[in-house]
Amino acid sequence: MSEALLVTSGKGGVGKSTLAVNLAATLALMDYKTVLVDADTGLRSLDVMLGLENNVVYDLTDVAEGVCKLRQALVHQPEVPGLSMVAAAALRDATSVSREKMKEIVGHLKERYAYVIIDCPAGVDEGFRVAASGADRAIIVTQTDAVCVRDAERVKGLLERAGVTDVMLAINRARREKLKKGQESACESIARRLELPLIGIVGENDAFLNAVQKGRPLVLDDADMKATFEEIVRRLRGEELPVKPLGKLSFWQWLMKDYRDY
Ligand SMILES: Nc1ncnc2c1ncn2[C@@H]1O[C@H](COP(=O)(O)OP(=O)(O)O)[C@@H](O)[C@H]1O
Ligand SMILES: [Mg+2]
DSSP: OOEEEEEEOSSSSSSHHHHHHHHHHHHHHTTOOEEEEEOOTTSOOHHHHTTOTTTOOSOHHHHHTTSSOHHHHEEEOTTSTTEEEEOOOSSOOGGGSOHHHHHHHHHHHHHHOSEEEEEOOSSSSHHHHHHHHTOSEEEEEEOSSHHHHHHHHHHHHHHHHTTOOEEEEEEEEEOGGGSOTTSOOHHHHHHHHHTOOEEEEEEOOTHHHHHHHHTSOGGGTOHHHHHHHHHHHHHHTTOOOOOOOOOOOOHHHHHHHHHHTO
């Protein structure tokens, strides 16, 4: 059974594309054939994050408009067998792909791939609705700040209205030293407030930026991050795995923690 999973959030810059790329790479490394669909028409980024910007000939809008066959718009990641992507159009807007076409394209992709990961644009307008129209389930990405959490709450309501009711929460850029000592983790209380199952906590990690520059998903080079995303996949597949708070601070992180907070 294959499924289409939307990675979304209200705000931009929360880490949707980062999480989508690393989740897709992890799924493929775990032998689930996966395709990433960049639904961020006009602001595409997955091609760069996968180091495939020179390999894109056709995009999602071309498929929707019948300029090419779906097969021609699939770009394969040579370093991760089983990982492909469909780029977003660089110079068009969200209305260039209708909700019906998106649903149809995702339906065809589900015939060939175990997972279709749809990277949602920022905002809650037509681009969001187009991206959501193909999805069976969704992961809402949030950071721990109040604005982001309120956005996540709003997006949850909009997903419900779009008919996506199987929704999970991923918290990104969590910083161990910010979570209060001795109290329940801030992440768990956010998940409880949003009434969403917590599928994973991804820590703040400067290496993500480097990974984008190299055009390689971080999970290929960072064993800790790979383990984090493997656990997310296992939860996605129904395993009841407790979400661990972020690992202990290393000695150097502990030494620096008071400075980093300024
Ligand atoms: N866990 C993280 N730690 C550090 N930087 C991150 C993390 N997640 C995302 N970023 C950075 O934040 C920026 C925005 O991320 P991106 O995935 O493009 O967000 P979105 O798709 O939601 O707009 C990028 O520069 C990315 O490298
Ligand atoms: Mg993005």
